[in-house]
Amino acid sequence: MIKLEKIHRNFQVGDQIVHALDDINIIINDGEYVSVMGPSGSGKSTLLNLLGLLDQPSSGKYYLNGGDVTELDEDRQASTRNKNIGFVFQVFHLIPRLTAAENIELPLVLAGVDEEIRKQRVNHALESMNLMERAQHKPPQLSGGQRQRVAIARATIMEPSVLLADEPTGNLDQKAGLNVIETLEQLNQHGITLIVVTHDEALGARSTRSIRMLDGRIESDNTDNKAG
Amino acid sequence: MLTKDFIRLTGTSLLAHKLRSFLTMLGISIGITAVVLLTSIGEGLYKFVLSEFTQFGTTLVGINPGKVTTFGMSMGVFGSVRPLTISDAEALKQLSFAKSVVPLVQGNAEVEGNGRTRRTTVYGVGSAFPETFSMKVGAGRFLPDDDPTAPRAFVVLGYKVKQELFANTNPLGQRVRIGGDRYRVIGTMEAKGQVLGFDLDDTVYIPAARGLDLFNRDSLMEIDILYKEGTNVDRVVAGIKRILKSRHGRDDVTITTQEQMLKVLGSILNVLTFAVGAIGSISLLVGGIGIITIMTISVNERTTEIGLLRALGAKQTQVLSLFLGEAIVLSAIGGAVGLLLGVGLAQLLHAMLPALPVHTPWTFVMFAEGLAITIGLVAGVLPARRAARLDPVEALRAE
Ligand SMILES: Nc1ncnc2c1ncn2[C@@H]1O[C@H](COP(=O)(O)OP(=O)(O)O)[C@@H](O)[C@H]1O
Ligand SMILES: [Mg+2]
Numbered sequence: 195m196i197k198l199e200k201i202h203r204n205f206q207v208g209d210q211i212v213h214a215l216d217d218i219n220i221i222i223n224d225g226e227y228v229s230v231m232g233p234s235g236s237g238k239s240t241l242l243n244l245l246g247l248l249d250q251p252s253s254g255k256y257y258l259n260g261g262d263v264t265e266l267d268e269d270r271q272a273s274t275r276n277k278n279i280g281f282v283f284q285v286f287h288l289i290p291r292l293t294a295a296e297n298i299e300l301p302l303v304l305a306g307v308d309e310e311i312r313k314q315r316v317n318h319a320l321e322s323m324n325l326m327e328r329a330q331h332k333p334p335q336l337s338g339g340q341r342q343r344v345a346i347a348r349a350t351i352m353e354p355s356v357l358l359a360d361e362p363t364g365n366l367d368q369k370a371g372l373n374v375i376e377t378l379e380q381l382n383q384h385g386i387t388l389i390v391v392t393h394d395e396a397l398g399a400r401s402t403r404s405i406r407m408l409d410g411r412i413e414s415d416n417t418d419n420k421a422g
Numbered sequence: 423m424l425t426k427d428f429i430r431l432t433g434t435s436l437l438a439h440k441l442r443s444f445l446t447m448l449g450i451s452i453g454i455t456a457v458v459l460l461t462s463i464g465e466g467l468y469k470f471v472l473s474e475f476t477q478f479g480t481t482l483v484g485i486n487p488g489k490v491t492t493f494g495m496s497m498g499v500f501g502s503v504r505p506l507t508i509s510d511a512e513a514l515k516q517l518s519f520a521k522s523v524v525p526l527v528q529g530n531a532e533v534e535g536n537g538r539t540r541r542t543t544v545y546g547v548g549s550a551f552p553e554t555f556s557m558k559v560g561a562g563r564f565l566p567d568d569d570p571t572a573p574r575a576f577v578v579l580g581y582k583v584k585q586e587l588f589a590n591t592n593p594l595g596q597r598v599r600i601g602g603d604r605y606r607v608i609g610t611m612e613a614k615g616q617v618l619g620f621d622l623d624d625t626v627y628i629p630a631a632r633g634l635d636l637f638n639r640d641s642l643m644e645i646d647i648l649y650k651e652g653t654n655v656d657r658v659v660a661g662i663k664r665i666l667k668s669r670h671g672r673d674d675v676t677i678t679t680q681e682q683m684l685k686v687l688g689s690i691l692n693v694l695t696f697a698v699g700a701i702g703s704i705s706l707l708v709g710g711i712g713i714i715t716i717m718t719i720s721v722n723e724r725t726t727e728i729g730l731l732r733a734l735g736a737k738q739t740q741v742l743s744l745f746l747g748e749a750i751v752l753s754a755i756g757g758a759v760g761l762l763l764g765v766g767l768a769q770l771l772h773a774m775l776p777a778l779p780v781h782t783p784w785t786f787v788m789f790a791e792g793l794a795i796t797i798g799l800v801a802g803v804l805p806a807r808r809a810a811r812l813d814p815v816e817a818l819r820a821e
Contacts, residue, residue: 276735
């Protein structure tokens, strides 16, 4: 479970203070499918980075699975990211000199998992992402959709409880984008908490909960806008 | 992270830029090559000079008349000092640790024999000269242990003098004339070659007392004592001083032990080797700057990758060690190549110029490789720290 309490995130730009997040209070339960929408600059990415422990709030509390993670030191936050949080980015962020399989394997490598176990898990992930034939290909040899599926496999290889996706379809054509969203939704159906930032109203409408942001605030928070 | 994965990740990123990695390694290689080559030559010279000096053994003590004022200058040159005499040498034989005592006077004179003449170095010495200076008699025998004050007129010829005067005929029993006096040849020396530039074969040996007469001197130039191994040097010096002081009434001689000589010589040669190594190190410094440059470029290029690694849960220390690892691998491999090159070139040089002694001790090799790795470490620290301290959000946004 995710719980944000009075979260503020300010940036100092020159002598001006930008309130990227301005008093955010939300609770997201395990297994929810949340879309975050809003105009550019409304604080969506900042919110996601904060949820992913890549960024710290200026003030407020963040509880993940019951524990206060704002109190953790750098190393603990790193290991929480490694084990509990998966990231999917708009620009994929694959390492070009590593093969698809090696890219997927990275979080396991960082965690120091044994080679035997790694192989099994990576193979399993490749299979479920339908990337078996692409295992030994390097990112430049893959299509956009395939690259994003490699990124999703990498984000979920540690079986995290939360999957954060910042405009995952932003760099994809409609067909590949739909395929990626369906892949994410499948993972959500298997229990992962899915939080997707998107510009696309149609994609946003597919989630069970839709958060709209404006100027660092939550404008609206509609649960189950699809099923009614 | 497992060590194996660490090495693999480091390797792939270095292999991704082969030319760049190669050139960076080359910088370190050249530096290490220079250090190894120069110190090998320095150390070779050191060994060479030292072995030249110690070939007479290290238990040799030289006594010269007069007190040394400054390094190497003896007051004895200007007279006003009691002469060092043959009876002084005889008296020193009573020292229990003295294996042999050799009086020595030296000068140049014409030697005439077998109808030929040669100007050569004449040594007036005692009968213990060969054992004291590790010289070997080739034919016949060395000067006998005659009454030191009235020795018979015998001469022993150095190898070159024998060759020049007698060529292939047997000189033993022949007469030669040295400075007007007639001597009988009773022996010849084995060829010895040059020691520190002195031709030890272009010599003849006559008894010390006759040498003093020949050169019209009343003082020996030197008395050399070979003492028993294991004797404390201080005891040796003290014993010699005691006897000569009682004979001369004051302490008016200079005693030079081989140990002192070696110490001075050793420290001079060490400074030489060090200086030469330091010159080589300058090129290592340049190689180190190369690593800093490349690693800085690498961190800049891979900023998003660093952000990604952090997002995937890499700790700051892991990022730090990955980049540090790359710098160290570059310098360690560069260093190893440099070692091979350096040792190879040193051997090649020695093969082409056998007169130039080279020597590469293992400690130098280990030291040079350690130095290379240290340079990689030091050069890598700044860029790697920068990588580790990047803000992950900013890093991911870069491009
Ligand atoms: N590192 C930063 N420094 C200064 N301002 C920032 C920084 N990151 C974000 N902002 C500002 O915070 C606001 C929210 O940004 P962001 O979360 O990226 O918006 P969104 O993802 O909704 O487009 C914007 O006004 C942006 O300019
Ligand atoms: Mg954004």
